[in-house]
Amino acid sequence: MQASSKFSVDGDTEDDDRSVVTSLSRNTTGPIMSRTTKKTRPWKLRAGSDNPSDTIREEALKTYEPTYRMEPYQTFSHSKTKKVIEETISTCLNGFKYPSEGNYAAASAMTKKIPEAIVQKVKALEFDRYKIVCFVTLGSMNNQSLSVASRCMWDNSLDTSVSYTYKKDNFYCSAVVFGLYKE
Numbered sequence: 001m002q003a004s005s006k007f008s009v010d011g012d013t014e015d016d017d018r019s020v021v022t023s024l025s026r027n028t029t030g031p032i033m034s035r036t037t038k039k040t041r042p043w044k045l046r047a048g049s050d051n052p053s054d055t056i057r058e059e060a061l062k063t064y065e066p067t068y069r070m071e072p073y074q075t076f077s078h079s080k081t082k083k084v085i086e087e088t089i090s091t092c093l094n095g096f097k098y099p100s101e102g103n104y105a106a107a108s109a110m111t112k113k114i115p116e117a118i119v120q121k122v123k124a125l126e127f128d129r130y131k132i133v134c135f136v137t138l139g140s141m142n143n144q145s146l147s148v149a150s151r152c153m154w155d156n157s158l159d160t161s162v163s164y165t166y167k168k169d170n171f172y173c174s175a176v177v178f179g180l181y182k183e
Contacts, residue, residue: 076127076160076179084121085164098171111138133178140171
């Protein structure tokens with residue numbers, strides 16, 4: 001037994017072939033409620049415009065069903081993640097010269113490039129349902145000290161962090177990767 005209701009989100013009638021249709025259904029043999037959205041037109045005009053060149057592409061929404069899992073199939077691996085961090089930082093900073101004074105644009109760009117590369121490679125390890133967060137600190141070594149700290153509210157059995165510090169001639173790079181399980 002399946003009950004279904006259809007309605008138009010954008011105010012058009014259901015007979016209009018350009019309307020966006022959302023379907024809600026309740027299936028007694030499957031999950032309690034499933035919501036899918038489909039878009040029957042690949043584009044729409046910007047609000048208040050009649051010019052076809054002012055179009056916006058619409059993307060289909062993903063459908064998620066509840067998994068009812070409280071634990072991951074594969075837990076977050078410290079050793080694999082640390083290896084990825086070490087390789088990524090050494091690759092990105094190979095031949096990098098930290099500026100002694102003045103123009104820090106290269107260092108600023110590097111602190112944006114390194115976390116993006118690390119997150120991309122850690123996600124490739126396929127820790128399902130883990131959110132990956134990375135932050136990088138890059139600075140010069142001039143006989144000063146620096147403390148980097150973070151505070152998180154998380155589940156100690158599933159959420160974790162991995163850190164690594166890379167030191168070269170006159171600079172250091174510290175990276176911290178957080179693996180946060182999403183239920």
